Amino acid sequence: MTDVTQEERTQSLPAPDDAREWLQTMMLIRRFEERAGEMYAKAKVGGFLHLAIGEEATIVGACRAMRDDDYLISTYRSHGHALARGTDPKPVMAELFGRESGVSKGRGGSMHMFNPDRRFMGGYGIVGGNLPLAAGMALASDYQGLDEVTVCVFGDGAANQGTFGETLNLAALWKLPVVFMVTNNQFGMGTALERHTAQTDLHRRGEGYGVPGMACDGMDVVDTHAVMTEAISRAREDHQPVLVEAITYRFRGHSMADPEEYRSKEQVEEWRKRDPIANFAERLELDEGEMKRLDEDAVKRVDEAVAFADKAEFPPPESLYDHVYVLGDQVKGWYSVDERSAGVHRGEHERRLAEAERGPTEHYHQAVEAATREDVGEKKPTDEAQAEDDEAEHGEDD
Amino acid sequence: MAVMRYREALNQALREEMQRDERVFLMGEDIGVFNGAFKVTAGLLEEFGEKRVRDTPISENTIVGMGVGAAMTGLRPVVELMTINFSLLAMDQIVNHMATIHYMFGGQVKVPMVVRMPQGAGHQLGPTHSHCLEALYLHVPGMLLAAPATAADAKGLLKAAIRDDNPVVFIEHEYLYGQRGEVPDEDDHTVDFGQAAIRREGEDVTIVGISRMALTAEKAADVLANEHEIEAEVIDPRTLRPLDLDTILDSVRKTNRCVIVEEGWPHGGVGANLAALVQEQAFDHLDAPVARVTGADLPMPYSKPLEQIAYPHEPQVVEAVIATFRDL
Numbered sequence: 001m002t003d004v005t006q007e008e009r010t011q012s013l014p015a016p017d018d019a020r021e022w023l024q025t026m027m028l029i030r031r032f033e034e035r036a037g038e039m040y041a042k043a044k045v046g047g048f049l050h051l052a053i054g055e056e057a058t059i060v061g062a063c064r065a066m067r068d069d070d071y072l073i074s075t076y077r078s079h080g081h082a083l084a085r086g087t088d089p090k091p092v093m094a095e096l097f098g099r100e101s102g103v104s105k106g107r108g109g110s111m112h113m114f115n116p117d118r119r120f121m122g123g124y125g126i127v128g129g130n131l132p133l134a135a136g137m138a139l140a141s142d143y144q145g146l147d148e149v150t151v152c153v154f155g156d157g158a159a160n161q162g163t164f165g166e167t168l169n170l171a172a173l174w175k176l177p178v179v180f181m182v183t184n185n186q187f188g189m190g191t192a193l194e195r196h197t198a199q200t201d202l203h204r205r206g207e208g209y210g211v212p213g214m215a216c217d218g219m220d221v222v223d224t225h226a227v228m229t230e231a232i233s234r235a236r237e238d239h240q241p242v243l244v245e246a247i248t249y250r251f252r253g254h255s256m257a258d259p260e261e262y263r264s265k266e267q268v269e270e271w272r273k274r275d276p277i278a279n280f281a282e283r284l285e286l287d288e289g290e291m292k293r294l295d296e297d298a299v300k301r302v303d304e305a306v307a308f309a310d311k312a313e314f315p316p317p318e319s320l321y322d323h324v325y326v327l328g329d330q331v332k333g334w335y336s337v338d339e340r341s342a343g344v345h346r347g348e349h350e351r352r353l354a355e356a357e358r359g360p361t362e363h364y365h366q367a368v369e370a371a372t373r374e375d376v377g378e379k380k381p382t383d384e385a386q387a388e389d390d391e392a393e394h395g396e397d398d
Numbered sequence: 399m400a401v402m403r404y405r406e407a408l409n410q411a412l413r414e415e416m417q418r419d420e421r422v423f424l425m426g427e428d429i430g431v432f433n434g435a436f437k438v439t440a441g442l443l444e445e446f447g448e449k450r451v452r453d454t455p456i457s458e459n460t461i462v463g464m465g466v467g468a469a470m471t472g473l474r475p476v477v478e479l480m481t482i483n484f485s486l487l488a489m490d491q492i493v494n495h496m497a498t499i500h501y502m503f504g505g506q507v508k509v510p511m512v513v514r515m516p517q518g519a520g521h522q523l524g525p526t527h528s529h530c531l532e533a534l535y536l537h538v539p540g541m542l543l544a545a546p547a548t549a550a551d552a553k554g555l556l557k558a559a560i561r562d563d564n565p566v567v568f569i570e571h572e573y574l575y576g577q578r579g580e581v582p583d584e585d586d587h588t589v590d591f592g593q594a595a596i597r598r599e600g601e602d603v604t605i606v607g608i609s610r611m612a613l614t615a616e617k618a619a620d621v622l623a624n625e626h627e628i629e630a631e632v633i634d635p636r637t638l639r640p641l642d643l644d645t646i647l648d649s650v651r652k653t654n655r656c657v658i659v660e661e662g663w664p665h666g667g668v669g670a671n672l673a674a675l676v677q678e679q680a681f682d683h684l685d686a687p688v689a690r691v692t693g694a695d696l697p698m699p700y701s702k703p704l705e706q707i708a709y710p711h712e713p714q715v716v717e718a719v720i721a722t723f724r725d726l
Contacts, residue, residue, distance in 0.1 A: 071471065105504030114503040121470060122503060126494050132460040133495065136467020136475075143423070143449065143473060150467075166460035173455070323505030324539055326563035330591040331542065331640055 006217060009226040019284055022064060022221050024294055026056035026277045029080040031298040032089055035306060036079065036096055040256045044310070044371060045096045049110050050077040054251035057276035058183045059084045061216070061224025062151055065232055071119045071137045073130050074153040076111035078123025081153065085120040087113070093305035098371070099312035106315045107323065128161025130154060131180065135171045138178035142239070149235045150178045157188025159202055165209065171241035172210035179231045180211070180243045183218060189254045190262040203245035211243045218248030219274040314368050317360035318352055399580040407553035407581050408438045408570065412476065415560045416446055419474060422560055423450040425461055426478030435480045436516060436575050458487040462513055466496050469511040469565070476560060482517035482531050482569065496565045497540035509565045512556070516570040518610055518661060519709045525697035530662035532569050532609065536638045536671065541565040542591055543639040547612035549579030551636055554589030562591070571610045592640035596649070600629035603655040603719050606646055607634055608668050611659040611710060618715035628719060638668060646672070647680050654685040655722045661709050664692040686722035691715050
């Protein structure tokens with residue numbers, strides 16, 4: 001790869017059908033994220049919401065360089081990865097809405113998308129927490145004699161966690177087929193790259209661990225795809241980890257609760273000129289009608305996802321303790337230690353009876369009502385502290 | 399019955415499970431060439447090779463996290479952490495990942511793995527190598543917690559832990575490694591989680607002993623019988639999650655007194671939790687407040703005389719039991 005310039009890489013467009021599909025997927029992610037933001041403002045989506053608008057090329061470029069049996073693992077900014085791996089937008093949106101038909105049955109939320117059938121092994125909320133997991137997945141492939149590769153996506157902020165050094169060392173030592181893909185979007189939350197990292201060429205930070213590094217233009221899906229293809233092939237063929245830095249930018253705040261006081265409007269505008277979708281579309285020389293048709297298709301799929309999510313059921317109250325344990329002969333139910341109610345419960349069956357008898361508290365019904373009524377108000381917190389204050393002032397039925 | 403040391407029983411459990419299931423493999427610091435800091439894994443590298451007995455760098459958080467990733471994708475890792483104090487470096491992977499992933503993804507993926515770690519005072523290892531922290535792990539839902547006190551339980555529970563589809567924190571004890579005990583000869587000796595052992599039957603008081611303190615409680619019971627005409631029933635819960643609360647409650651309903659003995663710290667301890675459960679579920683049966691005997695509320699001192707008074711021995715247990723018979 002070293003003897004090929006970026007210019008040469010980006011000149012070779014993929015086959016027309018592939019190119020179209022890449023564009024379509026990036027547009028789907030963009031429209032999905034925009035609607036997710038709107039749904040957050042309408043209080044249909046709770047918690048934190050981290051949007052990947054601006055980073056679509058890193059997602060699609062990476063996913064399209066992978067085989068179906070390769071593993072992908074990402075961060076709390078993971079809606080796009082779920083979609084790009086082929087997850088139906090409906091259960092992804094339903095997860096944001098906290099519904100039982102969400103990809104994680106409403107237990108995970110925005111930060112914890114999951115689709116084991118497509119080998120998307122999840123979004124993780126602890127910065128740097130997913131690197132060891134990725135190495136473990138690569139170890140399992142290697143152990144079983146399978147030639148699968150694991151792609152591990154994390155941000156520039158995660159490169160300062162201890163797990164970065166620990167995992168790169170171990171993956172290099174054990175020659176594990178894993179591609180560490182750092183999406184350098186220039187900020188760890190509100191702290192700029194040069195304020196949190198001394199060596200800002202992040203792809204060079206693997207050298208000391210014996211992990212070769214490569215960089216790509218994360219605003220260019222073709223370049224990202226080319227570099228990730230090369231990295232994945234090296235991981236697969238040569239049995240070694242590779243570190244890829246995708247240089248990118250998020251157009252929105254870190255999360256919805258971000259006043260963006262740490263960067264200038266000019267900087268954002270400058271990066272917006274490199275919009276991965278607009279630029280790729282331009283190079284494909286699609287006419288306006290064609291673009292409109294593709295966009296309408298994306299909007300339609302997202303509309304359907306919102307309609308689906310809005311109608312989907314919340315997890316029933318008696319399912320509160322489902323999935324804490326794998327139940328079996330040794331573990332008959334979480335209630336083996338019950339500190340919530342007066343009775344002693346000896347198993348899952350008895351717990352359900354007790355739960356059914358008591359019924360859920362008012363808070364369950366209030367939350368369902370608030371999320372499903374038609375005239376939901378606008379909630380636009382300016383930052384996370386403000387969001388907390390709003391919640392405290394308006395109470396739970398807000 | 400074969401008589402063997404606790405560490406040998408653990409070694410047998412690992413060997414048998416590795417022979418039984420190719421997906422079972424070991425990772426840890428100095429478990430291979432060095433044969434393990436406490437020799438639990440002695441000989442296993444020779445028998446199973448480097449693929450299945452993996453010496454790791456000193457990177458606790460990542461070792462556990464790699465176990466989680468491997469468990470999610472088809473293997474059954476057994477991770478050894480050199481002491482429970484070192485496991486604190488892996489707290490993120492244990493709590494935020496290992497215990498949480500099954501729930502967080504709606505039950506669609508399992509994390510069948512075991513993290514083994516020894517705890518305990520008595521070898522003058524000072525303030526960073528001697529603690530008993532089972533209460534920290536008891537606090538966390540989503541994983542099982544075992545703390546065997548005998549060689550037979552060490553073997554049987556470890557085999558059961560490796561076969562379980564839940565993540566397991568498996569707490570061994572440095573003092574117990576060298577202790578001998580009878581282990582059933584049967585080919586496949588396992589002990590189910592959630593089954594307390596009644597180590598000694600008695601009518602007058604229930605003593606619950608955690609980890610090594612189950613043995614201390616037994617010794618105290620002998621003193622109580624010989625010198626004070628008090629017949630104590632000694633219960634070893636063996637696993638804290640799931641907890642066999644029924645056996646403890648049945649005993650308390652019979653004896654009407656309960657003393658809980660643990661080596662860990664008192665505040666937010668295992669005994670605090672058990673005392674709450676016992677008074678909630680058997681209040682009317684109690685003739686005295688539930689008593690606790692715990693480790694001292696401080697970092698473990700190095701100096702031998704100080705260390706000896708910083709964790710419970712039989713006299714403290716005897717004293718606590720007798721106190722439950724005082725007129726209130």
